[in-house]
Amino acid sequence: MKLQTQTMLALYSIVEAAAHPDKQIAAAEIAEKYGVSAHHLSKVLRMLGRAGFLDSSRGVGGGYRFAANSRRLTLMDVIDCFEDIGMHAPRAGETQTDVGRAIGVVLSEVDAIAEATFRSITVDTLLRIVEKDRLHAVTKRPSS
Amino acid sequence: MTEPEAKRPSKIPGANAKGFAVSDVLIRPVKPADIGGVIAIDTEATGIESAEYWHELLGHYGSKRQQRFFLVAEVGGVINGFIIGEVRNWEFGARSCGWIFGMGVSSNNRLHGIGSELLRALFECFKRAGVEKVRTIAGRNNSLMLSFFRSQGMMAAPVIPLECDLP
Numbered sequence: 001m002k003l004q005t006q007t008m009l010a011l012y013s014i015v016e017a018a019a020h021p022d023k024q025i026a027a028a029e030i031a032e033k034y035g036v037s038a039h040h041l042s043k044v045l046r047m048l049g050r051a052g053f054l055d056s057s058r059g060v061g062g063g064y065r066f067a068a069n070s071r072r073l074t075l076m077d078v079i080d081c082f083e084d085i086g087m088h089a090p091r092a093g094e095t096q097t098d099v100g101r102a103i104g105v106v107l108s109e110v111d112a113i114a115e116a117t118f119r120s121i122t123v124d125t126l127l128r129i130v131e132k133d134r135l136h137a138v139t140k141r142p143s144s
Numbered sequence: 145m146t147e148p149e150a151k152r153p154s155k156i157p158g159a160n161a162k163g164f165a166v167s168d169v170l171i172r173p174v175k176p177a178d179i180g181g182v183i184a185i186d187t188e189a190t191g192i193e194s195a196e197y198w199h200e201l202l203g204h205y206g207s208k209r210q211q212r213f214f215l216v217a218e219v220g221g222v223i224n225g226f227i228i229g230e231v232r233n234w235e236f237g238a239r240s241c242g243w244i245f246g247m248g249v250s251s252n253n254r255l256h257g258i259g260s261e262l263l264r265a266l267f268e269c270f271k272r273a274g275v276e277k278v279r280t281i282a283g284r285n286n287s288l289m290l291s292f293f294r295s296q297g298m299m300a301a302p303v304i305p306l307e308c309d310l311p
Contacts, residue, residue, distance in 0.1 A: 119287045120287055120290030122294070125295045128297065132297070
């Protein structure tokens, strides 16, 4: 499963903002953390703002603030703003032949499972996975 | 399986629209007198009243057995939720695990922690029974139920359910 770059940036941004709901986060801050251009990220953040997931404010100390309900907003809600992973688009030869159609059935099954997974994970749940992973990393770190 | 969470939370932390806190929720084994409340919750969620099925389940899971658990959530004498599970000597050579196959919370009391409390209590029963893993199954389109279990830390299992129409 591979998501487009801008979709991944959107997920990073949403999770960063939801992790600090009382804080305005600057685009540059997220861009630096994930090693991407602030210009590219700005477009993604504007899209998330238009979707109502982030509030933005300009000027000194401005930035983006999480504006959704993290227990309700799913990863699929965010992904839906950037790409259509639910509908498997037939490739060349897929609809004209028996084999092509059969492979299409399998690919559609994979898409449906992927969509159900993204739709079942809220931002709040993802934050818990992040926290669990962080604690796991700390407990596994060898003591000096 | 009945969906446990569907409404927005009350603005007062720890209290619901009817003014009870999570600490007021009593989780205990089902009694025969509770079955009407359980049927009402299930009927509300599924739209199908299957009293016979629930009385049968009460017979199978309501008595004290070490590997079968039927718990209810009671608030002020009213049944607001239930959960049913059992330890299964898992098929196809895998180790025994806890299996959740029924759960429900009354729709006007969702998102107040009743589902989480029921699940926590069932996990304790499973631990005492000696298993280390819990599994369940939910419809691919049942986002609410899947989201609830995900929020409790459950992840996709290394098994894929399969089906076919009988020829």
